[in-house]
Amino acid sequence: MLYPLTFETIFKDKIWGGQKIKTVLDKDFSPLPNCGETWEVSDVEGNVSVVKEGSLQGKSLHELVEQYKDKLVGKHVYEKYGNRFPLLIKFIDANDDLSIQVHPNDALAEKRGSGFGKTEMWYIIQADEGAKLNSGFNREVTKEEYVKAVADNTIQDILNIEPAKPGDVFFLPAGRVHYIGKGLLLAEIQQTSDTTYRIYDFDRVDATTGQKRELHTDLAVDAIDYHHYDQYKTQYDKKLNEGVNAVTSDYFVTNVLNFNEEVEHDYTHIDSFVVLICVDGALTVEAEGGYSVPLKMGQCVLIPASVNNVTLVPDGDMTVLETYVP
DSSP states (O other): OOOOBOBOOEEEOOTTOBSHHHHTTOOOOTTSSOBSEEEEEOEETTEEOBBOSSTTTTOBHHHHHHHHTHHHHOHHHHHHHTTSOOEEEEEEEESSOOOEEEOOOHHHHHHTTOOSOOOEEEEEEEEOTTOEEEEEESSOOOHHHHHHHHHTTOGGGGEEEEEOOTTOEEEEOTTOOEEEOTTEEEEEEEESOOOOEEEEOTTOOOTTTOSOOOOOHHHHHTTOOOOOOSOOEEOOOOOBTSOEEEEEOSSOEEEEEEESSOEEEEOTTOOSOEEEEEEESEEEEEEGGGEEEEEETTOEEEEOTTOOEEEEEESSSEEEEEEEOO
């Protein structure tokens, strides 16, 4: 019988990583000097999540998809994605600006032999005063203008910069140029892909190698959406004790649940797994068969498609992201 699954955290030190994974999310990443990312639910080759507790402890997420198929991920999800779990869940601590980058869409990724494309979203958990991020361009840009801006090091002049605060949501479809700015701690939900085209890295030098990180300017050119959009930050209504939809895309739906009282969720109508990501406070997730999973900020649980009902029991005020494949 499948049950709500938690996984061992995969820690990633980064040139831009900091200490908030430890100081804010209470996750011990020693012996790493810093932690830029934690991968909480992953089926990326070489970084596959392993079950932390219960009768399936030690099993990899990829093994579980192969074994349980639609019972784990949902019938239509399995038909579409097969044995590859389709979402990657992360927490990211930007102690410095990340590189300016872009991700390919599915068609380009397949053409280049790199699996899925990478559409993603961010939920801001904590933000230092004045923290900002980049999403898209600040005006319409031609491919030729972009290439020139990269060549003469004026790329930052054409980027749309947004202030960011806790609770903000940004949806980033594949093709959108972006970077996470210094001072932000966030949850990221994305397609299962680790394909990133780095455009500009602020001339940083890696302390270990003494070299600048590789750029992928040529690969990025055909991956970019050059259009300007009126709204880059996702607008959603924050409501207490009511789930609110923040993102609906072809790849994932994400709702924001802000509750301080017990709530039952019936997932019978969702032909998909559900991942619950705690981004504030604490709660207990209770499921069929007497399974009970405590969650606090910075923790996730995967509800298999065959588990139809869960009860969320908050410990005071809590905020959870609820994400699944439509």
